Amino acid sequence: MLIYDLVVIGGGPAGLAAAYEAWQNGVKSILIVERDKELGGILNQCIHNGFGLHYFKEQLTGPEYAGRFIHMLRETGVEVKLDTMVLQVTPDRQVHAVNATDGYLVIQAEAIVLAMGCRERTRGAISIPGDRPSGVFTAGTAQRYVNMEGYMVGRRIVILGSGDIGLIMARRMTLEGAQVLACIELMPYSGGLTRNIVQCLDDFNIPLYLSHTITRIEGEGRVERVVVSKVDNKRLPIPGSEMVFDCDTVLLSVGLIPENELSKEAGVHLDPRTNGPMVFENMETSVPGIFACGNVVHVHDLVDFVTGEAERAGRNAANYIRKISCAEEDEPEIQVIRGSHVTYTVPQKLRTGNIGKTLDIFFRVDNTYEDVTVKVMSGSKELHSRKRRYVVPGEMERLTVPKERLLSAEENAITVLIE
């Protein structure tokens, strides 16, 4: 059996930052386990720029952002196992993994950081009727084929979903000589950043159909056409509104799901709202010594925020290993409840002893609102409030709350709400 102080599962942006930060905080026995053949995770296929504006204060491409952390990590003694698949994590912090050189590995860790990221929703998850031809890809899979493996996935393309990955792929396929016929969005608004609508669709005259969806995929062997219908305000297709697009490829950008099979087996409680582990203020899960960060906890819009969260996880895992904890053993947990128009919060529970001067609460809202107040309430008491000019579901919100306000919480619960 191998023994490490810290095992980080996943070598993407979250895992890299967590491992680096733990090293900087005095943990000198760290292993990153990564299933791909190199570090960097999804950033390696995100060759477009726009990463790092918050963290590095400059615009980087995905590989450049990953490269900076990989270079920083090389200066440390953090060990890495590539091409290694983790099969199981146990509640007593044993990691079972397998690779072609070591065979079956059992690794005992003092602490674990879960950083497995997320995966894409597929055609099966949204049940599009029709034939089952080839040529239907998730946008991220197509991105990897085109940007890394060097395969062109199609020539005449329809994209379902206007999240950022779908928009980025619309531009990418156009630049590579394909014709992107349309981007189809079920909702009455795009889930992507305005910047991407302008620079990925408008720049190339790609039409965006809001309140539309693909109601049928047809083709023998390969996609030949899709039927697109307008939807009503209950998101149901309107008969008679059908349009037909002759295409050979459909790209799906219809959402991401945190990848938590390992977390479940480790006994980590999941939040049904985020589909990720419920976490405390220090990114510790419900299992002591198992921490989590990045898209495995909740799907982020910007890698910069993943890095910030991973640094907190790495730092607190280091504190756990070095037995530095400020929370009292029997300190009561404060529940963070989501109030009106708030769809989830991270963290979901707090122990005030672990909080420094302030605590950042991350959350998303259920619709677009202008001139609202974000409030933290406890019972009928308002603990904290901040005005927001503009909130949208596509952008994660952050509220910084001073610790002393949290100390006056009643009945061990606070509610975050929008008014």
Add this chain to the structure above:
Amino acid sequence: MKEVVCVVCPMGCRLQVDEDNDYAVTGNSCPRGATYGKAEVTNPTRVLTSTVRVRGGLYPRLPVKTRSEVPKAKLMEVMSIINEVEVAAPVKMGEVVVSDVCGTGVDIVATRDM
């Protein structure tokens, strides 16, 4: 009058840019919007990212970018140059792959080690 959606921040202000009046911008909520609106109408530019063929690397494609912004109108012309390039590993992040692409004065550089 040209209408431009501002992409400087998430608000997405709808800007009107008056070409006949020294590109005066209205509809903006901040000075950054005025600067963006004028530039977007007079000389829209973009950083272009793509990939080139690489021999002997971990993958067959090497990601690249224009080191700074190039005129939007030249994106497809730059792509046609990128499509002809082939490099050999090892390549370092930041290494110049094409210099002064299409007379823009901007280099195309690798965005990762390979």
